[in-house]
Amino acid sequence: xxINRTNRKGSAVVTVPNDTDIVVTRxxxxxxxLLFKAYTTPELVKRWWGFEGSQWVVCEIDLRVGGQxxxxxxxxxxxxxxxxxxxxxxxEIEAPxxxxxxxxxxxxxxxxxxxxxxxxxxxxxxxxxMTVRHSCREHRDAHLAAGMESGLQVSLDRLExxxxxxxxx
Amino acid sequence: xxxxxxxxxxxxxxxxIGTDEVTVGELVDRTGLTQPQVSKHLAVLREVGxxxxxxxxxxxxxxxxxxxxxxxxxxxxxFERTWNARLDRLDDVVAELQHQERHT
Numbered sequence: 212x213x214i215n216r217t218n219r220k221g222s223a224v225v226t227v228p229n230d231t232d233i234v235v236t237r238x239x240x241x242x243x244x245l246l247f248k249a250y251t252t253p254e255l256v257k258r259w260w261g262f263e264g265s266q267w268v269v270c271e272i273d274l275r276v277g278g279q280x281x282x283x284x285x286x287x288x289x290x291x292x293x294x295x296x297x298x299x300x301x302x303e304i305e306a307p308x309x310x311x312x313x314x315x316x317x318x319x320x321x322x323x324x325x326x327x328x329x330x331x332x333x334x335x336x337x338x339x340x341m342t343v344r345h346s347c348r349e350h351r352d353a354h355l356a357a358g359m360e361s362g363l364q365v366s367l368d369r370l371e372x373x374x375x376x377x378x379x380x
Numbered sequence: 381x382x383x384x385x386x387x388x389x390x391x392x393x394x395x396x397i398g399t400d401e402v403t404v405g406e407l408v409d410r411t412g413l414t415q416p417q418v419s420k421h422l423a424v425l426r427e428v429g430x431x432x433x434x435x436x437x438x439x440x441x442x443x444x445x446x447x448x449x450x451x452x453x454x455x456x457x458x459f460e461r462t463w464n465a466r467l468d469r470l471d472d473v474v475a476e477l478q479h480q481e482r483h484t
Contacts, residue, residue: 220464222464223460237467239474241477245474245477245481246474249474255477258473259467339467356455
């Protein structure tokens with residue numbers, strides 16, 4: 212049996228609806244339970260989180276309220292190799308539909324954000340909505356701007372081109 | 381800076397200015413907003429550097445700062461690209477999990 216999967220590559224949408232939030236939405240042709248599993252299992256997280264060419268250093272998930280998560284990757288930049296770390300604490304876990312945790316970029320430890328991820332399944336399609344809620348506009352804007360300064364953008368552009376090439380093939 | 385463009389009437393105002401250099405009066409004509417509304421939004425847009433002003437005698441001429449606008453657009457687009465790449469990989473992972481479930 213062949214399964215016709217909708218091509219959803221490159222379909223994530225980012226909005227900035229107010230002063231403090233960044234909202235990412237994307238649909239998947241998969242049950243919420245599998246998305247939740249891929250989101251919270253270290254061996255699976257290592258396959259999608261991070262950046263193109265990331266080498267994993269730490270991928271720890273203690274999935275319980277009050278438990279910690281920490282992701283550290285090693286990245287190649289024009290200035291040499293750098294380690295990029297993020298960590299946080301789980302606040303709400305309602306598998307497989309809702310996950311709330313704090314998020315701290317270890318390069319800017321004062322700017323703690325709240326990540327609210329929901330997986331809403333209907334008719335075999337699951338809509339993922341990730342809200343990154345900062346405490347103020349300055350931290351939120353810095354978070355967005357960080358993507359421009361990472362030196363990783365060129366490789367992400369190449370990845371996007373590769374994905375478009377595959378989709379067209 | 382994002383809040384400045386988040387409000388629809390401020391975006392409309394930026395569109396109304398376009399590539400021209402305009403006065404408040406012209407913007408009132410183009411947008412249908414009242415003069416105090418136009419002035420208030422212009423003040424916000426000037427504060428964050430999205431609009432620049434040139435004083436010519438008693439007239440004030442407003443212009444969009446294209447470079448600043450491009451920065452906002454680029455930030456959101458770069459963030460979107462990062463997450464698109466991640467979520468495309470996540471899509472592949474869950475597709476594989478689905479495939480495994482069907483065959484076990």
